[in-house]
């Protein structure tokens with residue numbers, strides 16, 4: 519089975535808009551940043567990677583699995599962190615919320631072990647029994663990340679995960695995401711955060727117009743926006 523994320527001549531049409539127009543990519547680096555103007559197509563590109571959006575034309579595959587044909591298997595490999603953590607919090611307490619992401623078929627002891635490990639990884643262990651809705655915005659985003667990590671995905675896609683956070687929480691979430699052993703695809707308008715990735719894609723009007731190391735790619739983006 520071929521490894522990595524592959525996009526082959528991908529077009530996405532939503533309503534009467536061509537949102538992505540001919541995207542060819544092979545994503546194998548550990549950490550990949552996606553930048554672009556509002557409405558350029560970044561979220562759509564991110565959502566293609568776990569089959570939340572399907573190509574109108576072309577093909578997306580993850581480790582050889584076609585997102586259009588093998589959606590559930592792709593989503594077990596690719597976890598998704600949304601901008602607003604409240605949209606991802608479903609259960610009353612922190613530990614219950616994390617456990618809710620795990621299959622009911624896993625033995626109870628294994629579920630408890632995985633939840634404890636994931637909460638420790640992100641530094642939330644001491645909040646395990648706290649009401650999830652009382653966490654701060656930054657802690658809620660950590661909880662959303664934990665609920666993704668507990669499923670042991672190979673890839674984490676995060677769509678503007680720091681947009682709603684203050685500077686301190688932005689730094690904390692960014693540091694946690696960039697330190698993950700999993701492959702990371704990070705959509706962000708925060709160029710300081712994106713500078714910590716290994717490869718940056720600049721999206722403009724539905725196309726990838728720059729694809730380089732962070733320094734030159736972000737220079738390209740700044741020129742594009744000036």
Ligand SMILES: Nc1ncnc2c1ncn2[C@@H]1O[C@H](COP(=O)(O)OP(=O)(O)OP(=O)(O)O)[C@@H](O)[C@H]1O
Pocket residue numbers: 532533534535537554555556557558559560561562563
């Ligand atoms: N379901 C839809 N139907 C029609 N148009 C859509 C739909 N979803 C998104 N779009 C349009 O597609 C374009 C790209 O949207 P997308 O959310 O991918 O952009 P983005 O680069 O992530 O923007 P932002 O930085 O503002 O989040 C936008 O113009 C948006 O209005």
